[in-house]
Amino acid sequence: MKNFIQFFLIICFTGLLLFAAMDLPYRGEAGNQMNRETSITGTEVPGNYYVQEAYNDAHTNNMVTVVLGDYRSVDTLGEQIVIFTAGMICFLLLRKHEEEEE
């Protein structure tokens, strides 16, 4: 009975996902919202500028590196501090605990 319920739920979820995937646009089509130069509200999207000016701004072939390291560099600084904080938390919790046991 339990297996039947699980199987039924998987079938329903698969049908739901297929129904949702029917409306997805085709990849690489020029008229998609993600490929347009303006958003729904009519303002300019920044991705247009990144694609056109990334090489001229930084002389770097990899556009992802320019976005990660230059345009969104404060975000990357935050990611690095998150990793550093995780390391410091492991350092404080695990080493202090080990000293108390001795």
Add this chain to the structure above:
Amino acid sequence: MKKRVASPIVLLGSRLLSPYIMLFGLYVIFHGHYSPGGGFQGGTLLAASLLLIRISSGRRISRIQFSDYLTTPLAVIGVLIYFGTGLTALLAGGYFLDYGQLPIPGLDAPDLRYWGILIIELGIGLTVMAVLVSIFDDMIRGED
């Protein structure tokens, strides 16, 4: 707990493999301008090459290669490289993390951005490597 004896074959294989993983990690960091990769991925590969020696040999041998007292200062140095680059650009008259204002003579703004991205990728790689090794060292502290 059973007594474990380090296998010389595993240690030899790890010693053969570890420098190549480290070289590939450095390649991923320095070639991030032209191919997929960057500080996070390259730092993880550097940490993998160090952790391979730590797993295959004990703490006594692996401490010769990379001491466990070295991890936290290196992580701090990595964060300071990133933050110091941004602060240098701020003090030189630009915005925070605006690499075009870095005070390196003889380069125009796009080349300065190129080198600025490389410097911060080095800082990220250093922090990721040191933090991953540090977490491993913290967790195995009570084992042996």
